[in-house]
Amino acid sequence: MVTIQISDTKKIGQHHDLIAIPKSAYEKFLAWEKNYGSIREFIPTASEKRALARARKNFSKGAYSSFNTLRHELDSHR
Structure with missing residues (x-):
């Protein structure tokens, strides 16, 4: 059995997302x-x-x- 305790649910709903995953997956x-x-x-410049x-x-x-x-044109200029 897994028990999760969340102390302040208002914060999660306003600005944060809660994702529950197994501990082994989190460790990986x-x-x-x-x-x-x-x-x-990658952030391109203007x-x-x-x-x-x-x-x-x-x-x-x-x-x-x-x-x-393109390849044919490049080869023809050799």
Whole structure:
């Protein structure tokens, strides 16, 4: 039997989420976190965001080359 005691339920509902998992799963997570650390998310700069928007616009217009075409063009210039 598992007994969980929560002292202040108002805090959990307002700003926090409570997730109950088995202790073994939590210990595995802690071991993984110790080995790998937190994985940082890629945050693009403003210029990278503009370049991505431009690339998406060109793609939607059909202004792109396939990988095979690019490879053929690069090989032909050798």
